[in-house]
Amino acid sequence: MTTSFGRVGVLYGGVSAxxxxSLMSGAGVCAALREAGVDAHLFDTGRQSLAELAAADFERVFIALHGRFGEDGTVQGALELLRIPYTGSGPLASGLAMDKIATKHLWLQHGLPTPRFAMLNSQSPLDGLADDLGLPLIVKPAHEGSTLGLTRxxxxxxxxxxxxxxxxxxDCALAEQxxxxxxxxxxxxxTxxxxRALPVIEIIAPQGNYDYEHKYVSDETQYICPAQLPDSLxxxxxxxxxxAYRILGCEGWGRADVMLDAQNxxxxxxxNTSPGMTGHSLVPMGAKANGMSYAELCVAILATARCKVRAPLAH
Structure with missing residues (x-):
């Protein structure tokens, strides 16, 4: 058995939508790590407490959580306090990336292209919004993933x-061009x-509707990897x-979603700072196109685990 990583926790499940x-991602990651000889153990943050996490004696953890309380900086902050090295981005970058509006503001400050948008809440007036952003437009939660709550x-x-x-x-929604x-x-x-970027993947969903069903359940969605693009593009x-990843301060691994318009x-x-690792997921697909197996990808990500916030010197 590989012992270089010590006892490893795979954080999965959680309490988000x-x-x-996440249960599928974590199970896949844990099985792959064990296959590679890692002493890996599943830990469900939705069913087990922080006290149990502190007592588990993990020498590092692989975060396979998605959404709130897993991808938004909260569990990352807890791991910093516990001084347990972890995969992925730190508390600040995780929180920024989870907040789609903050992400857009930061990208725009650096001159990066992102669709026009408006920030909404349940009481926001909607008059003129369609004129400002054009139709069709997208409305989605500002702090949610997996296309949950999204409407075209x-x-x-x-x-x-x-x-x-x-x-x-x-509580906050994003209307987007x-x-x-x-x-x-x-x-x-x-980091x-x-x-470095893995190969670009094109997603072709039925009727252009890449919703939760077509992401995780249906086999109708087509994935072209590498995408059929000119090399320069x-x-x-x-x-x-x-x-975009560096500007947000992301670390370890992630996945950027992009639209390519008619003018290329x-x-x-x-x-996404903690992307899916299921059988339908895209990071493993990109890694495979680069000659890296699922297990090799999991081990490579685990190898980057560290605490990101510098601990104060002891007095």
């Missing part, structure tokens, strides 16, 4: 219902200057995604 996906709005009359749905998941074109995603591995998209201009949608 993405719990079921085709007419202004649909806006109240779309906003109500988004606000079932979040819809970019017609090709849906791409780019997995990223590494800082060492961050693929490199441009990859470089943009790595830049890429538009950044969001950054």
């Amino acid at each position: 993405e719990r079921e996906v 709005v085709e007419s202004a009359a649909q806006l109240p219902q779309a906003l109500a749905l988004a606000c079932q998941h979040d 819809f970019i017609r074109g090709r849906e791409l995603t780019v997995p990223i591995l590494g 800082g200057d060492d961050a 693929a490199r441009q998209v990859q470089a943009l995604c790595v830049q 201009r890429p538009w950044l949608l969001e950054m």
